[in-house]
Amino acid sequence: MSAVDQAMTVVEREAELRERLAAVRADGRKIGLVPTMGALHSGHLSLVEAARSETDFVAVTIFVNPTQFGPNEDYTRYPRPIDSDLQACREAGVDLVFVPSAEAMYPPGFSSFVEVEGLSARLEGEHRPTHFRGVTTVVMKLFQLTQPDVAFFGLKDYQQQLLIRRMCRDLNVPVEVRSCPIVRDEDGLAVSSRNEYLSAAERRSALSLSQSLQLAEDRLRRGETDLAELCGAMRRQMEASPGVAVDYATIVDPETLQKLDSPQPQMVALVAARVGNTRLIDNRLMTR
Ligand code: AMP
Numbered sequence: 354m355s356a357v358d359q360a361m362t363v364v365e366r367e368a369e370l371r372e373r374l375a376a377v378r379a380d381g382r383k384i385g386l387v388p389t390m391g392a393l394h395s396g397h398l399s400l401v402e403a404a405r406s407e408t409d410f411v412a413v414t415i416f417v418n419p420t421q422f423g424p425n426e427d428y429t430r431y432p433r434p435i436d437s438d439l440q441a442c443r444e445a446g447v448d449l450v451f452v453p454s455a456e457a458m459y460p461p462g463f464s465s466f467v468e469v470e471g472l473s474a475r476l477e478g479e480h481r482p483t484h485f486r487g488v489t490t491v492v493m494k495l496f497q498l499t500q501p502d503v504a505f506f507g508l509k510d511y512q513q514q515l516l517i518r519r520m521c522r523d524l525n526v527p528v529e530v531r532s533c534p535i536v537r538d539e540d541g542l543a544v545s546s547r548n549e550y551l552s553a554a555e556r557r558s559a560l561s562l563s564q565s566l567q568l569a570e571d572r573l574r575r576g577e578t579d580l581a582e583l584c585g586a587m588r589r590q591m592e593a594s595p596g597v598a599v600d601y602a603t604i605v606d607p608e609t610l611q612k613l614d615s616p617q618p619q620m621v622a623l624v625a626a627r628v629g630n631t632r633l634i635d636n637r638l639m640t641r
Pocket of ligand 1: 388389390391395396397399400505506507508509510533534535536537543544545546
């Protein structure tokens with residue numbers, strides 16, 4: 354019987370989760386964790402696929418985490434298509450889906466947070482000051498709840514996976530972190546749950562994010578050495594599309610996220626912009 358044919362378990366409560374996973378562990382099976390906020394798409398499913406190929410038991414968590422949204426962000430309107438998400442998990446061969454409630458994750462009096470200082474204040478942190486504290490806190494909680502051997506994250510959220518790696522190193526968390534490639538639509542747009550918010554015209558404008566990263570790559574290959582000029586060109590490329598307001602367009606060191614003035618062997622270009630009311634991010638790792 355293939356994994357796809359086996360029944361998938363949907364668990365809402367911590368006690369049942371611990372019991373099920375303890376049995377898996379007692380069998381000597383390796384547990385892979387894929388944390389998500391749901392509204393699953395091909396990007397999420399690529400993480401499930403990576404987890405299936407490396408581990409014996411794949412647990413997906415679906416939880417729209419309130420602590421990583423700012424007060425004026427889209428927490429309440431974030432898509433929550435739970436039935437189709439569970440169906441997608443079933444078809445992808447997921448073994449267990451954990452769907453906790455916000456009340457269970459954050460009981461009255463909740464007051465403990467995990468914060469990765471420094472790295473969390475850069476880039477996204479400048480525009481979403483409480484975002485990463487919410488992310489690292491919920492990921493630590495999910496790690497404690499599931500105790501996975503390996504956890505799978507997307508490079509789409511470049512800064513997020515870097516912070517989680519740092520958190521695991523700094524706090525001796527015995528979880529191997531995998532960072533998986535960005536899944537894109539055919540035209541280059543990075544797949545995202547938030548793409549659902551875009552009108553047809555906004556979606557066309559949103560292409561300017563990946564196009565600006567392509568422009569950076571092309572110009573670096575042609576020998577550009579002035580990175581400040583290059584970041585200016587990325588910004589102008591995005592701003593030339595209707596309805597795009599750029600938050601940042603930058604080229605940084607992949608480990609420290611420090612802004613670079615001149616090319617080095619490994620770099621990452623990152624962009625963030627609002628397209629209409631929808632905030633989108635994208636990035637590209639580049640080598641010289
Ligand atoms: P989210 O549901 O947006 O919190 O994302 C859950 C996980 O899926 C995170 O590790 C994301 O980085 C990853 N992810 C989201 N979009 C993509 C994508 N287009 N390609 C690869 N991974 C992605």
